[in-house]
Amino acid sequence: MTRFLTPLATTLPATVPFTGPETMERQQGHPFRARLGANESLFGPSPRAIAAMTAAVSEVWMYADPESHDLKAALARHHGVTPGHLVLGGGIDGLLGLLCRLTLEPGTPVVTSLGAYPTFNFHVRGFGGTLHRVPYRGDHEDPQALLDAARQTGARLIYLANPDNPMGSHHPAAVIEDMVANLPDHSLLVLDEAYADLAPEGSIPNIPPDHPQVIRLRTFSKGYGMAGARVGYAITEPGLAQAFDKVRDHFGMGRVAQIGALAALQDQDWLAKVQQRVVTARARVTAIAAASGLRALPSATNFVTVDCGQSGDHARAILRETVARGVFIRMPGVAPLDRCIRISLGDDAALDVLEEVLPQAVAAAG
Amino acid sequence: MTRFLTPLATTLPATVPFTGPETMERQQGHPFRARLGANESLFGPSPRAIAAMTAAVSEVWMYADPESHDLKAALARHHGVTPGHLVLGGGIDGLLGLLCRLTLEPGTPVVTSLGAYPTFNFHVRGFGGTLHRVPYRGDHEDPQALLDAARQTGARLIYLANPDNPMGSHHPAAVIEDMVANLPDHSLLVLDEAYADLAPEGSIPNIPPDHPQVIRLRTFSKGYGMAGARVGYAITEPGLAQAFDKVRDHFGMGRVAQIGALAALQDQDWLAKVQQRVVTARARVTAIAAASGLRALPSATNFVTVDCGQSGDHARAILRETVARGVFIRMPGVAPLDRCIRISLGDDAALDVLEEVLPQAVAAAG
Incomplete structure (x- = not known):
């Protein structure tokens, strides 16, 4: 610890708000198959x-x-x-x-x-x-x-x-x-x-x-x-x-x-197209979740929060198993929200991977 | 003034460190012919x-x-x-x-x-x-x-x-x-x-x-x-x-x-090329200054500071006349450094404009 910090800076924790997906990829030794955790727009810019x-x-x-x-x-x-x-x-x-x-x-x-x-x-x-x-x-x-x-x-x-x-x-x-x-x-x-x-x-x-x-x-x-x-x-x-x-x-x-x-x-026309794609992708993620017995919450955003219906530990297990299968997602950090996982919307290719992986993850989580 | 500021924020002045060249262009109603004021590299990136x-x-x-x-x-x-x-x-x-x-x-x-x-x-x-x-x-x-x-x-x-x-x-x-x-x-x-x-x-x-x-x-x-x-x-x-x-x-x-x-x-080879161009451009700016009776200081940077040899007011006049002729340059803000103007190095095209403009500006400044 350096001696030049203010008292406030000295007491601040070294925590960061989020771990980046690249850090997780380096830790696991391979890239994600689908990047659905940071609420980025896979539909891209105009x-x-x-x-x-x-x-x-x-x-x-x-x-x-x-x-x-x-x-x-x-x-x-x-x-x-x-x-x-x-x-x-x-x-x-x-x-x-x-x-x-x-x-x-x-x-x-x-x-x-x-x-x-x-x-x-x-x-x-x-x-x-x-x-x-x-x-x-x-x-x-x-x-x-x-x-x-x-x-x-x-x-x-x-x-x-x-x-x-x-x-x-x-x-x-x-x-x-x-x-x-x-x-x-x-x-x-x-x-x-x-x-x-x-x-x-x-x-x-x-x-x-x-x-x-x-x-x-x-x-x-x-x-x-x-x-x-x-x-x-x-x-x-x-x-x-x-x-x-x-x-x-x-x-x-x-x-x-x-x-x-x-x-x-x-280019507001592009934004309108993204808005349409978001609506479509919300429905697909909702269906993917339902097929695994999970209830997607209504979404007003470019992600869908999925209620896993049990404890935070259960949701964390599903998240862990999903991430381990190459799909980057995140979840709320505190109870009672942490009964949920959060899936950013993606294009068809990314949601194909999600459709393949989520049932496996839910099964593995038990 | 909003009432939500801290006492420190309330007392801070609204000054900015530098006025951007785009602001100056908007004020004068036309773009600069040469952008030699912000110590940017006209030689560009690799x-x-x-x-x-x-x-x-x-x-x-x-x-x-x-x-x-x-x-x-x-x-x-x-x-x-x-x-x-x-x-x-x-x-x-x-x-x-x-x-x-x-x-x-x-x-x-x-x-x-x-x-x-x-x-x-x-x-x-x-x-x-x-x-x-x-x-x-x-x-x-x-x-x-x-x-x-x-x-x-x-x-x-x-x-x-x-x-x-x-x-x-x-x-x-x-x-x-x-x-x-x-x-x-x-x-x-x-x-x-x-x-x-x-x-x-x-x-x-x-x-x-x-x-x-x-x-x-x-x-x-x-x-x-x-x-x-x-x-x-x-x-x-x-x-x-x-x-x-x-x-x-x-x-x-x-x-x-x-x-x-x-x-x-x-791409360190590119950096080496830039370093060579910088050395060449320093010499040219030094010569351009000398042709107008001004003394360039030795430069270890991508700009040349030119001693105009008189008061801050004199240097400010040369700066003003140079800027008015479409060449963006800056100068030190306080005495005794403000006897100087500061010219960022440029490519041949930009220095051609400088060579044309500086003698006119010096003459106009009197």
Whole structure:
């Protein structure tokens, strides 16, 4: 241990939010047959985005535009906001880190759900914030419980993902709008909408962009199929949006990524095709699970969470046997969500492998 | 102003370290004829890196390996260290931010040189550190003055770039080695070696990789010509290297960037060609400056700093007239360094434009 760390940094654990599939492949000595664990989009990015990125590769000697002017302008038009309402960053993960940095001091209370996105928790702890967690209500995050806990703890941040990861559930827009209307004055709602592009109609709330207590987070990693590019964005009132300029790495955006995201946004037809494929793939994964006696939960995302119907140990055994047979999947980390496994949607080839492997894994798990 | 910011975030200024050339182009309404201001490499990345990145574009739906295993292994071999001595990050800028986060609390003293890399200062202030700055000694950062100031202030970090930006000067290895031998116990030397790949022989110090008081920073942005990819790395003792895992955005590296950096590293012949071109271009920029009566300083980098021989106002006038004629250059921000302008090296086409424009700019500046 080096002697130069702050007291906070000294006490932080060395845990990471997720082990990468490449690490698992190195450990097991062979590559996965199907990569269905990280909620990546096997349907890939728009061919127009691929073409734009390919053309941009030879320009990679240049830094990206630190203001992401063109991408911001296009996003502003897309969402009906001004560029001043937008923050571009290195995926939602990167933006969550900056948001925690801007808002949390050691001991600042934060509310989230028990089993919700671990990377948010990683960043909260990383800046010394104190996490308070409320249980899911069935397979949904519980807005009322989050609001109650926020009032009780004086939380500065309330995290909610809609649609939800890891359960794939969603709340109708009205539920989120009602939550926004009832926020305590001291709380900012961190509304993670990573899966919004794949959500059913009627689940994306209407929130005035100047609302002083909401920051919405979006990404090109899921519906747009560009997880490896690291482009996410926040929509929030201009005062908070500008604050990111105080701390962000202004030249941190990749040039190829920035150019690719703009092209991806401009190809909404491709996104519509992905949305159709996602619907089809959800049905197929549901059927594959049912054939093994497992119940898929309704999904508003690009993954299907499958209730294995018994204990966490049982689900972990199915996960282990599935992974051992070359299919990378993940599962929720805590009870009672850990009775489930989480399967990202894939193309036909990947789901063929899943169809072959899952029954074997379930049988082997006993 | 939002009410959710920490006291530190509230007090931070909204300044940015640098205005991007794209912003300037938008303001002036036309693109630059030559882009010689950001120390990018107009010689570009290795064709093998371009090929690898082009092939990787269609895989961008996948996150990058969060451990950067293959790139780390190759870098470890290249530098004769273990992977445990390495930290990969989003350029040196990103790594400087994480380092400041790990080591600084409000009021922690930090020492740097007056006029040295502004982005380091941005991150120090961003975490509340207190900057103490010592003057350059002529055109060089002054190791003895930095050590003295570190002792006087109890500095936790001492920043020094070798070769230096913005002056392009360098210290021989022995000077840096002597500085390392005389570090006060409470100080970590932040040795920014962004330009090491272009430095003259004998200027890269031999520092044991397990030295507990040094972190060296390297990048693929300069010699390797991949500024827009955002890949930098640190070499330091494993205790400090591991600490980055406590706070870094584990999935923050771009996949195309990660793959491209590995290919770039494996093409040392290309780097050797770039080094030759840099030497040739230095001589040409020196001659172009001399033809306008300006004295180029010796350069150990991919830019040439040109002493305009008079006041900061005079240099600023030359810069303004040069930029107005379509050549993007920058200059040091503070006296007495601001008697200079800084011209990044370019290919023949870019230097042809410089050769045409600089005499006009000098004449117009009077």
